[in-house]
Amino acid sequence: MMNAQIMKQNIRQYIVAVRQQMAGEERGRLSQAIAARIASMDAYRNANTVLAYMNFGAEFAADILVQQALRDGKRVLLPRVNRSTNELDIYQVTDLLRDLAPGMWNISEPLVECCARVNTLEEVDFILMPGVAFGRDGARLGYGGGFYDKLLARLKHHPALVAGAYAMQIVEGIPQEDNDRKVEWLVTENETINCANNG
Numbered sequence: 001m002m003n004a005q006i007m008k009q010n011i012r013q014y015i016v017a018v019r020q021q022m023a024g025e026e027r028g029r030l031s032q033a034i035a036a037r038i039a040s041m042d043a044y045r046n047a048n049t050v051l052a053y054m055n056f057g058a059e060f061a062a063d064i065l066v067q068q069a070l071r072d073g074k075r076v077l078l079p080r081v082n083r084s085t086n087e088l089d090i091y092q093v094t095d096l097l098r099d100l101a102p103g104m105w106n107i108s109e110p111l112v113e114c115c116a117r118v119n120t121l122e123e124v125d126f127i128l129m130p131g132v133a134f135g136r137d138g139a140r141l142g143y144g145g146g147f148y149d150k151l152l153a154r155l156k157h158h159p160a161l162v163a164g165a166y167a168m169q170i171v172e173g174i175p176q177e178d179n180d181r182k183v184e185w186l187v188t189e190n191e192t193i194n195c196a197n198n199g
């Protein structure tokens with residue numbers, strides 16, 4: 001049997017490469033559809049505090065939803081890689097032009113001098129999860145840092161866990177290890193999948 005880490009690495013390389021082949025215009029169109037689907041979910045509409053992320057490369061344009069959440073008057077939190085702990089620190093942002101600068105992997109991250117650090121994550125109602133590939137059962141493949149697996153392990157409550165991804169990122173048979181955490185909802189341009197129904 002092939003090692004789970006090797007299988008994960010193969011899927012990462014393949015999906016990242018194919019995703020990169022999509023035209024920018026197409027990615028933008030699909031991202032608008034995904035963001036609109038997420039914004040219409042009860043879990044999003046009922047959320048006061050949203051933890052999201054800023055996309056990089058050819059990822060689903062999560063920044064559309066970050067902007068929308070600010071416009072909707074939600075409390076918006078974004079992660080910043082802490083290079084000494086190798087975990088995600090969470091900050092509240094209010095003004096994306098002022099509060100963000102390129103950080104790890106050139107991803108826009110909150111500036112510590114502009115943003116309040118949020119230590120009590122109990123108030124997070126909704127988490128937008130990034131990822132490279134997802135299964136219909138909610139299995140999630142990240143970039144290999146385990147950042148979100150570690151973040152979710154810190155939580156003592158159960159916020160809504162939602163991933164936005166292009167339909168081409170759905171892969172069946174993603175290896176799952178003990179630390180891997182599934183998403184509850186997987187939203188593509190075509191469908192809003194309740195992963196709990198597919199366990």
Ligand SMILES: Nc1ncnc2c1ncn2[C@@H]1O[C@H](COP(=O)(O)OP(=O)(O)O)[C@@H](O)[C@H]1O
Nearest residue numbers: 008141142143144145146147149150153179180
């Ligand atoms: N809760 C956790 N505590 C400690 N290490 C963890 C935890 N969750 C994940 N990791 C570690 O992070 C690394 C990457 O995890 P992996 O699931 O392969 O990456 P990703 O989730 O980014 O696809 C693994 O070595 C894994 O053991």
Ligand SMILES: [Mg+2]
Nearest residue numbers: 142146149180
């Ligand atoms: Mg994982």
